[in-house]
Amino acid sequence: MKRLARRTAIVMVAVAAAAAALTYLPKIDLSGHTPAERLGLDRWHASDTLALGESLVELLGRRGLDAADAAAAVQSLGGLIDDRRIPAGLEVAVHGDTSSQRATDVDLMVSDEKIVRLHREGDVWTATEEVIPWVMDTVVVRGVVRTNLYDALDAGAGEWLSKGARIALAWEVADVYEYRVDMSRELQDGDSVRVLFERETNPSGTNRIGKVLAAGLERGGQEITAVRFIHPDGKAEFFDEKAKSLRASFLRAPLSFRRISSVFGRRKHPILGTWRRHAGTDYAAASGTPVRTIGDGVVVFAGVKGGYGNTLEVRHRNGFVSRYGHLKGFARGVRRGASVTQGETIGYVGATGLATGPHLHFEVLVNGVQRDPRTALRQSAAVALTGKEKVRFESVAGVVLPELGRAPGPVRAVGQGEGEAKP
Ligand SMILES: [Zn+2]
Structure with a gap:
C-alpha cells in the first residue's frame, strides 16, 4: 500500500512536470478530487505556436475547434489583445477534458509578463488576463x-x-x-x-x-x-x-559579443591567405551586424579603400586611429568629418573588397602604424x-x-x- 502511494506520487510529479513544461498552471487544491483528476488524467494538453501568416482562428482550427467555436474564442479577446496583430511565434496552450475533443481552455503566452487565458463554459468563451509572477x-x-x-x-x-x-x-x-x-x-x-x-x-x-x-x-x-x-x-x-x-577610452571589440554568437565555432578567418600585409583582426559575423566605434572620435575616412572595400576610419585622441573594413554600408550620418561617440553604430558588416564572406576587418593604427589591438588597446584611462x-x-x-x-x-x-x- 505504501509502495503504491509512493509510485502514485512519482507519477503525479511526472505528470505535473509535463504539464508545467507545456504551460504555466497555477497550483490547484486537489484534495477533493477523484484519483484520475488528481493525476490530471481527465485533462488533455497541447502546446502550439502561431505560424507565420496564420491567424489565431486557424491555429485553433488545427487544434480541433470548429469554425464557430474558434471565432467565438477569438472574439472573447475583446480589447485584451488585437488578434490581427498577434505576432508569429506566439505560444499557445490548449486544454480540454479527455471526455471530449473540444477544448475548454486556451492560454496565450502574450509576453514574459502576461498570459491571456480563454475559458469556455458551454458555448460561451471568456478571456482573462494574468500577470506572471517572477x-x-x-x-x-x-x-x-x-x-x-x-x-x-x-x-x-x-x-x-x-x-x-x-x-x-x-x-x-x-x-x-x-x-x-x-x-x-x-x-x-x-x-x-x-x-x-x-x-x-x-x-x-x-x-x-x-x-x-x-x-x-x-x-x-x-x-x-x-x-x-x-x-x-x-x-x-x-x-x-x-x-x-x-x-x-576604448572598447576592446568593434562588435558586441551578443551580436556574434551565431558564428561561434566557425573558422576564424574566412579570407584567402593572399593578403600579405594583413595586420588586423577579423570578426566573422552575419551580414548587416552593427559595427560600433571603439572610442569617441572623428571620422577621417569613409569610402572605398582597395581590398578593404567600404571602409571607415575614426581618429581618436593620442594619435589612435581605428579602421573598419569590408562594410556593407555606413550608418546614417556617418561620413568624413562626423563626430562619433564610443559604442555608436557606425556601419554594418559586409563582404565588400577582398572578402570571401561577410566579416569585419578591424585595425588599430598608432601614429600611422598598424598595431596589435590586444596590446594597443590595453592602455586604459x-x-x-x-x-x-x-x-x-x-x-x-x-x-x-x-x-x-x-x-x-x-x-x-x-x-x-x-x-x-x-x-
Ligand atoms: Zn582581415
Whole structure:
C-alpha cells in the first residue's frame, strides 16, 4: 500500500512536470478530487505556436475547434489583445477534458509578463488576463573556460539557470568586461569566471537574468573583479576591488559579443591567405551586424579603400586611429568629418573588397602604424572613486564580494528591486 502511494506520487510529479513544461498552471487544491483528476488524467494538453501568416482562428482550427467555436474564442479577446496583430511565434496552450475533443481552455503566452487565458463554459468563451509572477533571488555561478564563454557558463550554470538564461548571462558578463577583454578571442583554456547576479524565475521554471551585482574573471592567474556601483545620478558602473572603473577610452571589440554568437565555432578567418600585409583582426559575423566605434572620435575616412572595400576610419585622441573594413554600408550620418561617440553604430558588416564572406576587418593604427589591438588597446584611462563615493563603494563591495566568493547556487532571496546597491 505504501509502495503504491509512493509510485502514485512519482507519477503525479511526472505528470505535473509535463504539464508545467507545456504551460504555466497555477497550483490547484486537489484534495477533493477523484484519483484520475488528481493525476490530471481527465485533462488533455497541447502546446502550439502561431505560424507565420496564420491567424489565431486557424491555429485553433488545427487544434480541433470548429469554425464557430474558434471565432467565438477569438472574439472573447475583446480589447485584451488585437488578434490581427498577434505576432508569429506566439505560444499557445490548449486544454480540454479527455471526455471530449473540444477544448475548454486556451492560454496565450502574450509576453514574459502576461498570459491571456480563454475559458469556455458551454458555448460561451471568456478571456482573462494574468500577470506572471517572477520571483527574484540572488545566485552565484562559476565556470571554467574550455572553448568559449558560452560553454563555460553553460556547464557552470546548468543547475541554476534555464538554457536561454545561460546564454543571456554570457552576454551580460561580456558587457561587464567590454572595456577590458574581447570575450570572442581573448579567453583561453583554463580561464575562469564567477558571477553574482539576480535570477528571476517564473512559475514554469523559466529563468531570466536581472542585474549582475559582481563578477570575477580570472585569466592566467589574475582576476579582474567587477562590482556594480550606482552613482548618485542613478547610473550603474562596474569598478574593481580597488574602486577603479572598468570603463576605458576604448572598447576592446568593434562588435558586441551578443551580436556574434551565431558564428561561434566557425573558422576564424574566412579570407584567402593572399593578403600579405594583413595586420588586423577579423570578426566573422552575419551580414548587416552593427559595427560600433571603439572610442569617441572623428571620422577621417569613409569610402572605398582597395581590398578593404567600404571602409571607415575614426581618429581618436593620442594619435589612435581605428579602421573598419569590408562594410556593407555606413550608418546614417556617418561620413568624413562626423563626430562619433564610443559604442555608436557606425556601419554594418559586409563582404565588400577582398572578402570571401561577410566579416569585419578591424585595425588599430598608432601614429600611422598598424598595431596589435590586444596590446594597443590595453592602455586604459581608468577613473578611480574618491572621498565619500569611495567609502560608499567599499561598503557595497564589502557585501557583494563575500557573496561572490560563495559556493555556486542561490545566495539569498531579495525582494523586487532590492538587489540594487543603495546609497
Ligand atoms: Zn582581415
